[in-house]
Amino acid sequence: MEEASNKRRTREHLQQKYQxxxxxxxxxxxxxxxxxxxxxxxxxxxxVGDSLGNVIQGKPDTLSVSLEDMLYHTTCVARSTHKAFIIADMPFGTFQVSPQETFTHAARLLAAGAQMVKIEGGRHMAETVDFLTNRGIPVCAHIGLTPQSLHQLGGYKLQGKKTEDAQRLREDAMALQEAGTAMLVMEMMPATLAGEITQRLSIPTIGIGAGSICSGQVLVLHDMLGIYPGKPPRFVRNFLQDTNSIHSAVEAYVQAVRSGMFPANEHAF
Known part of the structure; x- marks a missing residue:
């Protein structure tokens, strides 16, 4: 579809892409x-992900990223852009509270330049999602591997392999959509399960380690450029190694996502 002028993309613009x-x-x-x-x-x-705790702050996980950190980085990203849609993660401890407290924190992220906030968790977050969306705050939900719950999950592990776990994720997705979620991130899930959920929903799904049927894809920037130390996750592809600039690497990533060439089978579970 034709890109809109130089105006900031909106939720409606993304929904049109999806449709x-x-x-x-x-x-x-x-x-x-x-x-x-x-x-x-x-x-x-x-x-603007709380993954900044890993790639910017050098921490082992995202759990100590603060709301002030997220506000600062959201402002930086918003200040220098004019078209891209901006989503900000709600950091650990800012939404596992009452819906009213969550609203207060989310409102600050929107004031900093975000157009949507992202919240980890399944159907237990439906009440909060409903509260936010009915008060003007768009929400992107996040299921599957939820990094803020890594201690409860026992580490960074594939989710939804067992029949009962897969059914829970299906029910989570439907409950979140019914609560008003505008977009759903699915992380480290079997590709067939993520594809099934995508086909059931009427909102865009964004995959990361969830196969190619999702409505879109997300990667951590530093992983996509191959500049984050250590062994990359299976679902990551280094787009910089075959190009001569960061700009060209990002263009290659965009083209690969839109053409369906990324993720390939070797990036899926």
């Missing part, structure tokens, strides 16, 4: 310089 069958390309972003590069390369959504 037309065009894949949605998402990358995490935490600063003004990368935000500008990613927007010019055609990224649809910039996710």
């Amino acid at each position: 037309s069958g065009e894949k949605i390309a998402v990358l995490t972003c935490y600063d003004a310089t990368f935000a500008n590069v990613l927007e010019k390369a055609g990224i649809d959504i910039l996710l």
